[in-house]
Each structure stands twice: as structure tokens, then as C-alpha cells.
Amino acid sequence: MAALGNRGTVTEAAGFNPDADAKKLRDAMKGVGTNEEAIIEVLPYRTIAQRQRIKEAFKLAVGKDLADDLSTELSGNFRSAALGLLMLPPVYDAYELRNAIKGAGTEEACLIDILASRSNAEINTINAFYKKQYGKSLEDDVCGDTSGMFQRVLVSLISAGRDESDKVDEAQAIKDAKEIYEAGEARWGTDEVKFLTVLCVRNQKHLIRVFEEYKKISGRDIEDSIKREMSGCLEDVFLAIVKCIRNKPAFFAERLYKSMKGLGTTDSVLVRTMVARAEIDMLDIKAEFLKMYGKTLYSFIKGDTSGDYRKILLALCGGE
Structure with a gap:
């Protein structure tokens, strides 16, 4: 689960002037009504570091927090996205x-x-x-x-104790795969603790080998077994761990797709993913989205959202 480096769609704005940006934002919120276009021209086109400097310049010039003013002036999903962009x-x-x-x-x-x-x-x-x-x-x-067990998995993840080395222990990988199989598919009922011990603790390369061995033993992918053996939030969290280990950008591409597919849009997932990944691996997420669904992420967002909210998400998407 090593970082991919900066594969984001948001890069440093050339000729950056935090004072000018702060003034533009201040002017956008002056008087009756708010000039959302001016806000869109600034926030999604600046890096996280640049936005911190804009916040400082705004506070110096106005004596108020930019986030407080935006929170007062904006509403709904647009406000959620704008406020998220201001945070580290x-x-x-x-x-x-x-x-x-x-x-x-x-x-x-x-x-x-x-x-x-x-x-x-x-x-x-x-x-x-x-x-x-x-x-x-x-x-x-x-x-x-x-x-329950869902809580125990979350606590394990919060403890941040995953091995992050590149070491693959072949004998242990075979043993892990066998034990997961025996804890699930090979018995009546499921020993979820064994899944937790392996999936929340082992390093990425080791787990990739475990998944390969598991398929040899069981004849199916570990994701299929998790779906067969578990349900609800426990199934969801174990699947998320496996998918992030295999291909993190593909995991987020699927989350974005599901947030927009079907009746209505799960806006919280859409906003959170776009804001959080824009500067990290959005280019990779876009590539995986196209590969997985045959349509661009940009076109999906364009067809599934509206108004100023859509504009800020499209800016974070970085074009087709």
C-alpha cells in the first residue's frame, strides 16, 4: 500500500499570488449573494499547500477565517467540497x-x-x-x-500496525492462504478473526502472494469467498482492504462509479473521494475508471451532477 507519488490532477498554479486569490474570494462573498464562479476559479485550481497560503492571506486581510465565511455563504454539496479543499x-x-x-x-x-x-x-x-x-x-x-467483528477490524486498522515492508515469506503466505480457506470455505461458519489477522496485518506484496495461493487452494478469488462467507459492513470492510491491496486507484474508481450509478447520487462518497484523491492519484483513478467502465469519469460526473457543485468536481477531475 505504498504511495504512488503525485499522480494528481491538481498541480501548482503558475504565477500564484495568495493575496490576489484571497481578495478574489473576499470580493466573491461581498454584498448580496455570492459569486460562486469566482470561488470555482480559485479553490480547485490551487494545491493544498497553496490553499493554506490563501487562508493565511485571507485571515490577515479580513481578520476572519476563510472557512467560516465560505460556510456562511455556501450550502449543500458545493459547500462540502469547498470546505474540504481548504483542509490538510x-x-x-x-x-x-x-x-x-x-x-x-x-x-x-x-x-x-x-x-x-x-x-x-x-x-x-x-x-x-x-x-x-x-x-x-x-x-x-x-x-x-x-x-462486533466490524468494530474489531476498524480498531485493528486504526492501530496502524500493518507491516509495510516488501518482504514476502513464501511458507507463511501458503500457510496464511490455507488458514483463511480453513477459516471460511472449508468449514461450517466462519472464523472471521483469522481473516482479520491476515488481512489487517500482512504487507501488500505478501498479501498478493496469499491471494494467489488462496485461488490455487479454493478455486476462487478471495473476494468471492468473502462475499459468500460474510455480509453487511464486515463484508464491505474486508472487500475494501483486499481491493486496496490489489489496486487502490481501481478501488476508488469503483467507489466513484457506484456513487453515481443507479437512482440518485451518493454525494458524500463522491465529494470525499474527489477532494481527498485529487492531488494524490486522480490520474490513475481516471485511467482505471475508463478501463473498468468504458466511459470517462469526467463524462459520468457531467451527466450525474449539476450546477456549481458539478463545476468544482469537473475541475478536480482535470478534464477528460
Whole structure:
């Protein structure tokens, strides 16, 4: 699960002037009504680092937080996207996790998307920001809002203890595959703890070998076995872990596709994924999306969203 390097669609704006951008945003929110176009011309076309400098320039010039003004002036999905763009990645992740836990009901998809896809270092930073911002540990809040084996998998991921070396132990990989098979397909009932021990702890290269061996033993992909043996959130989190291990951009491409396919759009998933991945691996996600679904991500967003919200997402998509 090593980082791919910067394969994002958002790159540094040439001739960047934080004071000019801050003024443009300030002017966009002056008087009656808001000039959303001016906001769209700035925020999605600046890097995270550049947006931090705009925030500083805005506060210096106005004596107020840019996020507070945007929060007052904007609404709905457009506001969610704009505010997300102003946050540093671990702050945004912590914010999304908090909202997923503390809203009406729990948005399990958010917990899964973030915790299954982040590195140990990223999760440790999220944990630190979460505790600082909300006064409680992420683990405590997750434990207060989830239960059973699903909770145990999330706690394991929050603990950020995955081996991140490149070492593949061939004998152990064969043993892991055999034990997962015996914990699931080969018995009545499922020993989910064995799945947790292997899927939440082993490194990426080792797990790829485990998946290969598993297919030899069982005759099917591990994803198929998870679908047969489990259900609900537990099935979802184990599938997410496996998919992120195999191909993280493909995992996010599928999440984006499912957020827009069918009746209505799951806006929270769409916004979170576009904002969080725009500067990391959106180019790879777009390539996987085209390969998997035969249509561009850009065309899907264009056909499934509307108004200013659509414009900000299309900007983050970086064109066709």
C-alpha cells in the first residue's frame, strides 16, 4: 500500500499570488449573494499547500477565517467540497470520520473508505489530529458507535500496525492462504478473526502472494469467498482492504462509479473521494475508471451532477 507519488490532477498554479486569490474570494462573498464562479476559479485550481497560503492571506486581510465565511455563504454539496479543499488531508479525513460517527446514524462507508486505504503514517496523523480537534480518540468514538467483528477490524486498522515492508515469506503466505480457506470455505461458519489477522496485518506484496495461493487452494478469488462467507459492513470492510491491496486507484474508481450509478447520487462518497484523491492519484483513478467502465469519469460526473457543485468536481477531475 505504498504511495504512488503525485499522480494528481491538481498541480501548482503558475504565477500564484495568495493575496490576489484571497481578495478574489473576499470580493466573491461581498454584498448580496455570492459569486460562486469566482470561488470555482480559485479553490480547485490551487494545491493544498497553496490553499493554506490563501487562508493565511485571507485571515490577515479580513481578520476572519476563510472557512467560516465560505460556510456562511455556501450550502449543500458545493459547500462540502469547498470546505474540504481548504483542509490538510489528515484534517479532512478526521473531519469526515467525525461526521460519519456523530451524525444521525453511522456512515459506515466513510469509515471503511478512509481506514482501509490509508498508510500507517497517514492513520497515525489522523489519530493525532482527531484527538486534538475533538478531545477523544478516534478508537473510542468508533468503539462507541460500532460493534462486533466490524468494530474489531476498524480498531485493528486504526492501530496502524500493518507491516509495510516488501518482504514476502513464501511458507507463511501458503500457510496464511490455507488458514483463511480453513477459516471460511472449508468449514461450517466462519472464523472471521483469522481473516482479520491476515488481512489487517500482512504487507501488500505478501498479501498478493496469499491471494494467489488462496485461488490455487479454493478455486476462487478471495473476494468471492468473502462475499459468500460474510455480509453487511464486515463484508464491505474486508472487500475494501483486499481491493486496496490489489489496486487502490481501481478501488476508488469503483467507489466513484457506484456513487453515481443507479437512482440518485451518493454525494458524500463522491465529494470525499474527489477532494481527498485529487492531488494524490486522480490520474490513475481516471485511467482505471475508463478501463473498468468504458466511459470517462469526467463524462459520468457531467451527466450525474449539476450546477456549481458539478463545476468544482469537473475541475478536480482535470478534464477528460
